[in-house]
Amino acid sequence: MKKIILASASPRRKELLTTAGVEFEVLVSDADETIPDGTAPTDAAMITAEKKSLAVAEKCTDCVVIGADTIVVLDGKILGKPKDEADAASMLRFLSGREHEVITGVCLTDGNKTEKFAQVSRVKFYELTDGEIAAYVATKEPMDKAGAYGIQGKGCVLVESIEGDYFNIVGLPVAATVRALKKF
Amino acid sequence: MKKIILASASPRRKELLTTAGVEFEVLVSDADETIPDGTAPTDAAMITAEKKSLAVAEKCTDCVVIGADTIVVLDGKILGKPKDEADAASMLRFLSGREHEVITGVCLTDGNKTEKFAQVSRVKFYELTDGEIAAYVATKEPMDKAGAYGIQGKGCVLVESIEGDYFNIVGLPVAATVRALKKF
Numbered sequence A, B: 001m002k003k004i005i006l007a008s009a010s011p012r013r014k015e016l017l018t019t020a021g022v023e024f025e026v027l028v029s030d031a032d033e034t035i036p037d038g039t040a041p042t043d044a045a046m047i048t049a050e051k052k053s054l055a056v057a058e059k060c061t062d063c064v065v066i067g068a069d070t071i072v073v074l075d076g077k078i079l080g081k082p083k084d085e086a087d088a089a090s091m092l093r094f095l096s097g098r099e100h101e102v103i104t105g106v107c108l109t110d111g112n113k114t115e116k117f118a119q120v121s122r123v124k125f126y127e128l129t130d131g132e133i134a135a136y137v138a139t140k141e142p143m144d145k146a147g148a149y150g151i152q153g154k155g156c157v158l159v160e161s162i163e164g165d166y167f168n169i170v171g172l173p174v175a176a177t178v179r180a181l182k183k184f
Helices: A011-019 A041-057 A085-095 A130-138 A154-158 A166-170 A174-183 B011-019 B041-057 B085-095 B130-138 B154-158 B166-170 B174-183
Strands: A003-006 A063-074 A077-079 A099-109 A114-125 A159-164 B003-006 B063-074 B077-079 B099-109 B114-125 B159-164
Touching: A003 A011, A011 A166, A011 A174, A011 B154, A041 A063, A041 A099, A041 A114, A063 A085, A063 A174, A077 A085, A085 A130, A099 A166, A099 A174, A114 A166, A114 A174, A130 A154, A154 A159, A154 B011, A154 B174, A159 A166, A166 A174, A174 B154, B003 B011, B011 B166, B011 B174, B041 B063, B041 B099, B041 B114, B063 B085, B063 B174, B077 B085, B085 B130, B099 B166, B099 B174, B114 B166, B114 B174, B130 B154, B154 B159, B159 B166, B166 B174
Parallel strands: A003 A063, B003 B063
Antiparallel strands: A063 A077, A063 A099, A099 A114, A114 A159, A159 B159, B063 B077, B063 B099, B099 B114, B114 B159
8 A cells, every 4th residue: 555645734634634544644845836827716726736746746656645725715816825914804804794715626646647626615704893803813823824714723703604525624625535545 | 701601511612612712611510401302403402502501500600601402413303422333323324425404502591691592504424335334433433422423523534515604513603602602
């Protein structure tokens, strides 16, 4: 059996795979994450996931490498990690009271064969007051997260409901990934 | 400000409220959880939540007590915690490949004023093989959980998608509860 490698520094992805009972190692590469303007969000997430996994597969023989990339999308606009606290507050104001999409692209590769897919989950935010946004930004939690929130952290109180895979929003559609790994 | 009391021994509910930043204490009572036959599932969850919170409120002055009860419902049948491993396997076979409801009833009370609500989330299970069911039952995770699975544990790989509040499935609709507490 090939060794399974997670090509991600995200502690959340690591925790999800561990919870699912997968044995793996983490190996992170600094793949270029630039995506051409105008790329559809789902494609963008899969392309970045593929870049991450291929960059690690080069350094590893007899491995299956998992790459993943999570983005937040509203009105066709892709929200990455906020640049600063003002940017985080502005993203949260943009998401307030509305439903957005969270897309995680996943790529599995052994360097030869490559399989990728993307999952889309929908997230409905509560209507947030300026005070609620300021209090949440002050926790610093938004700063390293796409869309400026973490549903699995203090951000749980911002979310009214979701549709799709919850773990996809956290950063890895773990059930689909485990099933894809078994087939791979 | 009144002290907030969680009337539940569930480590998951405790963790959710803590993550949301609520300061509280835990006080558990052994309220009678018998519900008359024929009670609608949503009512049953709210009635049990109310019994749990009122039993604790009796022992506590100047407190707001949170009671909660989570049930799993499919085809009008309420699934509680499995009696043994065979019962767990049979529940999982029943849920396999289908969509069921998870209902959490929540009650807030200070002994005088009482407010309660219930949230419904929908959970779609993957089609499970007998091998997958046996492997999951062998982890023992199903044994203390309504419906014989924990979405936040190894059970994450059984679930294809959800609709509604994820944390409601874990055992407490934490965002709605925090909002209700603020109003209360």
